[in-house]
Amino acid sequence: MSALAGGTAVVTGAGSGLGAAMCDAFAAEGMRITALDINREAAESCANRLVDSGTEALGRQADVADRASLDTAAAEVAERFGSCNVVAANVGVMQFGRLEDISAADWQWLLSVNVVGTANTVNAFLPLLRAADGPRHILLTASMAALVPTPRQGAYITTKFAVTGYGDVLRQELADDGIGVTVVFPSGMMTTHLDSSRAARPRELGESWMRDEDFEVVVATAGTGDDVITTADDAIHDLVHDMLAGEPYLITHGSRLDEIRARHQAIEDAHQRMRAARDERARQQPR
Numbered sequence: 001m002s003a004l005a006g007g008t009a010v011v012t013g014a015g016s017g018l019g020a021a022m023c024d025a026f027a028a029e030g031m032r033i034t035a036l037d038i039n040r041e042a043a044e045s046c047a048n049r050l051v052d053s054g055t056e057a058l059g060r061q062a063d064v065a066d067r068a069s070l071d072t073a074a075a076e077v078a079e080r081f082g083s084c085n086v087v088a089a090n091v092g093v094m095q096f097g098r099l100e101d102i103s104a105a106d107w108q109w110l111l112s113v114n115v116v117g118t119a120n121t122v123n124a125f126l127p128l129l130r131a132a133d134g135p136r137h138i139l140l141t142a143s144m145a146a147l148v149p150t151p152r153q154g155a156y157i158t159t160k161f162a163v164t165g166y167g168d169v170l171r172q173e174l175a176d177d178g179i180g181v182t183v184v185f186p187s188g189m190m191t192t193h194l195d196s197s198r199a200a201r202p203r204e205l206g207e208s209w210m211r212d213e214d215f216e217v218v219v220a221t222a223g224t225g226d227d228v229i230t231t232a233d234d235a236i237h238d239l240v241h242d243m244l245a246g247e248p249y250l251i252t253h254g255s256r257l258d259e260i261r262a263r264h265q266a267i268e269d270a271h272q273r274m275r276a277a278r279d280e281r282a283r284q285q286p287r
């Protein structure tokens, strides 16, 4: 029997793609599911699908950029399930384009959903995680693009770097509570990401825009391995295992080790130069 059986999972962006696949994976472990999405119909249909297959599930509309809507959902989870064992802060919206073309409104939207929305989700459900018995975990969806940054998606990548840093600090801050934090780095997935992002953008920030030219650059720099793109179900194949093992990071697919190494090597080299220069200056100090 799974260590998660009988526990409760809360997933944001659960109406589609990776979030929906996470709900299925947790349901397969015998968990009760709360599926949250800005798209009410999508959240409810995810929950209905799970209920039809014998899982206790709740589907609710919640906008992660709006803390109050998450607090309402958390109050309902507390009443219905008492606590929760897994919180997947999975929402992220996308805006392609050169950094110089990203408007203040674009930045506001991406940061408020991808970064503040992640913190809102964690903060709204942390009391319920602390109240739970058994395994307790937070999953944060970043992106391979935060490990291998490429052009024309710089604003999105900036937010996924932020999610990664947030996760690294959160893991240390929650270690004494016994709450694990795993940051998930997917490569391309066949989901509705661009359409759902466009649909979720608040009207007052103006229409979302996309240039074919930007899209072509993003595709051309997405890597060349045979696993750069996959389905959401395939991407979460190792999610439960790695989460329960307390792994800090999960790379779901997309073999880009050379690029990851090159970036880390440049950071290591910078550190070595600093150390050598400081040692040299110390040697030249008059005694």
Ligand SMILES: NC(=O)c1ccc[n+]([C@@H]2O[C@H](COP(=O)([O-])OP(=O)(O)OC[C@H]3O[C@@H](n4cnc5c(N)ncnc54)[C@H](O)[C@@H]3O)[C@@H](O)[C@H]2O)c1
Pocket (backbone or CB within 6 Å): 012, 013, 014, 015, 016, 017, 018, 019, 036, 037, 038, 039, 042, 062, 063, 064, 065, 090, 091, 092, 093, 113, 117, 141, 142, 143, 144, 185, 186, 187, 188, 189, 190, 191, 192, 193, 194, 196, 197, 200, 232
């Ligand atoms: N699809 C990819 O290629 C890819 C690659 C790397 C990382 N990711 C990340 O995976 C995560 C899931 O994306 P996906 O590909 O499954 O997309 P998706 O479109 O299938 O699902 C995203 C869901 O999030 C919901 N959503 C959007 N804004 C919201 C908000 N403010 N509050 C609540 N829900 C909101 C949408 O309605 C949608 O149902 C995102 O964080 C994304 O950045 C996706």
